[in-house]
Amino acid sequence: MKLLAVVLLLGSVLAHAVDYPLGPDSQPQSGVPKGSVATYELHAGKFYPGTPHTYSIYVPAQYDAAKPTAVMIFLDGAAFLSDKVRVPIVFDNLIAKHDLPPVIGIFINPGTLPAISDQSQNRVERIFEYDSLGDRYSRFLLEELIPAVAKKYNLSNDPNDRALCGLSTGAVGAFMAAWNRPDQFHRVLSFIGTYVAMKGADALPALIRKTEPKPLRIFLQDGKNDHIVPAEPYGTYFAGSWPINNQVMFEALESAGYDAKLEMGDGGHDMEQPASIMPGALRWLWRGYPDAIVVHEPAAMSQPGWDPRGKVYSVVSVDKPWEQIGGSYGFVAGPTGDKDGNVFFSDPMANRIYKADPNGKITLFKDQSKGVRALRVGPDGRLYASQPAFKRVVSYGPDGDEREVAQDVEANDFAITAQSTFYLQTQSTKRSATSTRTGEYARSTTEAKSQCLRGWRSRRTKPCLSSPIGKLDLLGHFKSRRTDRFKTVNRSTGSRCRKQDG
Amino acid sequence: MSGVQGVMEDSAGQVFFATPLGIQFCEANGRVAGILNPPEYGNIGGLAFAGKNLNWLYVAEGGKLFRRSVKVAGVAVDAPTKPPKPPL
Numbered sequence: 001m002k003l004l005a006v007v008l009l010l011g012s013v014l015a016h017a018v019d020y021p022l023g024p025d026s027q028p029q030s031g032v033p034k035g036s037v038a039t040y041e042l043h044a045g046k047f048y049p050g051t052p053h054t055y056s057i058y059v060p061a062q063y064d065a066a067k068p069t070a071v072m073i074f075l076d077g078a079a080f081l082s083d084k085v086r087v088p089i090v091f092d093n094l095i096a097k098h099d100l101p102p103v104i105g106i107f108i109n110p111g112t113l114p115a116i117s118d119q120s121q122n123r124v125e126r127i128f129e130y131d132s133l134g135d136r137y138s139r140f141l142l143e144e145l146i147p148a149v150a151k152k153y154n155l156s157n158d159p160n161d162r163a164l165c166g167l168s169t170g171a172v173g174a175f176m177a178a179w180n181r182p183d184q185f186h187r188v189l190s191f192i193g194t195y196v197a198m199k200g201a202d203a204l205p206a207l208i209r210k211t212e213p214k215p216l217r218i219f220l221q222d223g224k225n226d227h228i229v230p231a232e233p234y235g236t237y238f239a240g241s242w243p244i245n246n247q248v249m250f251e252a253l254e255s256a257g258y259d260a261k262l263e264m265g266d267g268g269h270d271m272e273q274p275a276s277i278m279p280g281a282l283r284w285l286w287r288g289y290p291d292a293i294v295v296h297e298p299a300a301m302s303q304p305g306w307d308p309r310g311k312v313y314s315v316v317s318v319d320k321p322w323e324q325i326g327g328s329y330g331f332v333a334g335p336t337g338d339k340d341g342n343v344f345f346s347d348p349m350a351n352r353i354y355k356a357d358p359n360g361k362i363t364l365f366k367d368q369s370k371g372v373r374a375l376r377v378g379p380d381g382r383l384y385a386s387q388p389a390f391k392r393v394v395s396y397g398p399d400g401d402e403r404e405v406a407q408d409v410e411a412n413d414f415a416i417t418a419q420s421t422f423y424l425q426t427q428s429t430k431r432s433a434t435s436t437r438t439g440e441y442a443r444s445t446t447e448a449k450s451q452c453l454r455g456w457r458s459r460r461t462k463p464c465l466s467s468p469i470g471k472l473d474l475l476g477h478f479k480s481r482r483t484d485r486f487k488t489v490n491r492s493t494g495s496r497c498r499k500q501d502g
Numbered sequence: 503m504s505g506v507q508g509v510m511e512d513s514a515g516q517v518f519f520a521t522p523l524g525i526q527f528c529e530a531n532g533r534v535a536g537i538l539n540p541p542e543y544g545n546i547g548g549l550a551f552a553g554k555n556l557n558w559l560y561v562a563e564g565g566k567l568f569r570r571s572v573k574v575a576g577v578a579v580d581a582p583t584k585p586p587k588p589p590l
Contacts, residue, residue: 182539183542207537210534210537211536211537212537212539214539309589310535311536312536314536314574315527315538315573316571316573321570322541322569323568324567326567331564332548332563333547333548334548335562337553337556337560338552339580340554342552343567358553379579413508417582418579418580418581418582
């Protein structure tokens with residue numbers, strides 16, 4: 001027992017005996033131009049109402065107001081400015097060596113909403129801001145913090161010139177801001193990142209593996225003894241294991257093809273190793289600048305053993321990105337294709353239906369389209385359209401001739417099968433008004449039309465594998481809505497319009 | 503999966519959902535396999551397979567229409583084919 005205790009004690013001592021000294025790039029060097037650091041307050045804005053934020057700006061000596069300058073945002077800014085981590089000194093040295101471009105550093109602290117009396121606690125917002133998976137914090141950076149700094153300095157808007165850095169839960173905040181806005185940020189430094197089950201960050205590895213890669217470069221660091229002690233080698237914390245989850249994050253990034261690096265040291269949940277490796281981490285993150293960070297297919301994709309099942313690159317190609325067709329419209333809804341490769345879409349705000357040919361050329365197909373939103377090409381080649389405001393479904397021929405298909409149906413969306421069965425999706429708010437008289441819900445069309453409703457049925461949404469809308473129900477969406485089904489038949493067959501057994 | 507704005511099926515029985523996360527596609531057995539990024543920051547509205555070979559994916563996002571060449575194909579409404587047995 002004594003021996004075990006000695007071994008455990010020794011292990012503990014060894015775990016913390018690792019020395020992470022600051023190298024010369026973290027020491028002030030004579031002859032190196034020094035940047036300036038000034039502190040500001042960002043007044044409360046719309047994303048964190050009532051909550052001011054303090055921040056500091058590092059401006060390199062090489063700053064040229066005539067040039068858009070790269071920018072790096074540090075969450076928990078004070079920790080990175082501290083004498084222990086010394087990012088401004090590292091910046092001075094690396095910029096002087098041209099290992100980094102001149103970078104403006106923004107060191108933002110988490111917000112604190114002051115208490116209304118000394119009998120209550122301040123509202124400390126760090127976890128809410130950093131550990132949430134939504135895009136609020138990224139919007140705070142982009143719409144409030146960066147514009148405030150941009151009033152003082154000429155900041156680049158190029159995502160390739162923008163980096164984020166965080167520690168612990170702040171590393172999650174930095175990663176999430178880039179993950180949510182890869183159109184705005186391309187570089188992330190993550191120290192002792194909290195990718196454990198606090199507010200959902202433990203789910204990130206699966207999300208990273210499944211999601212089409214984004215143009216991000218990510219450096220991760222953690223220590224083998226981060227929340228690990230000899231008596232609890234699986235982790236001391238209720239939310240998971242830091243080193244294991246950092247490893248899993250890294251493997252997910254590798255698997256998806258990211259430019260990622262993990263440095264796993266021997267330390268704990270502290271900034272010893274991060275401070276020591278800061279110069280190297282910054283060099284790695286900004287290497288090759290100003291070459292753009294772009295998405296690559298995973299290296300394993302061309303190698304034996306690659307399993308194509310479920311992979312995004314079994315569906316899309318990295319060299320075939322989205323392309324815009326046409327210009328900007330009030331709103332684009334209901335795209336649907338025909339046999340000839342044309343695509344119809346509606347602009348309900350302009351009351352129009354447009355047609356895009358296979359080359360992307362757009363022509364106006366129908367004006368005054370009565371609020372058409374949902375569109376589907378039917379098996380007969382006609383274009384079916386729902387006019388919910390007029391409670392009807394119509395169809396158009398190639399020349400735009402209109403036929404009324406159904407009345408008294410307020411469909412937001414619909415699907416058509418090869419047998420011309422329609423599945424309608426209507427708002428649940430209408431349910432109570434119609435549920436007692438469902439037999440009258442759909443009626444035959446007027447005599448002038450060639451088609452009528454033979455029958456229909458309405459049902460509450462239940463799992464149903466037979467229709468696309470049923471599958472939505474199965475997966476938990478449209479719970480509050482209902483589907484209606486009706487079938488159109490040609491009047492020439494002599495069929496009467498009557499209720500169909502449902 | 504929440505916030506679904508549109509749904510489409512491909513010839514392998516995979517189902518594509520337009521969601522705030524992007525276009526989530528499920529294997530025919532219902533498992534989410536992959537998630538395609540939207541054309542730009544924002545929410546995708548409708549989506550459709552189109553083109554003569556149904557191998558273009560069109561999406562509506564706000565006031566814009568986008569398309570992307572894909573390695574899968576949609577299902578013709580007038581000539582649907584039986585999808586393969588779902589994977590285990």
